[in-house]
Amino acid sequence: MAGLTKEQRAQREAEKLAAQNGAEQNPAQQEQQGIELVVMVRDFPEFPGGPLSAEVHPDEVDNWLALDWRLEE
Structure with a gap:
């Protein structure tokens, strides 16, 4: 099993950041839903x-x- 390339690591980091940004926007969406x-x-x-x-x-x-x-x- 080979290690990840720099591009693969960068892609994973980008995916993590996108997921975190989505999670940060979630509370505002919950408030709009009446929670x-x-x-x-x-x-x-x-x-x-x-x-x-x-x-x-x-x-x-x-x-x-x-x-x-x-x-x-």
């Missing part, structure tokens, strides 16, 4: 430069609470 997102926060980022706030789908709140996030007051 009220929940704002959650944390005091310290999970990793350096990580987010301290997030808009979370109501079905996912329990998962985020388990990861040391809390509801915004």
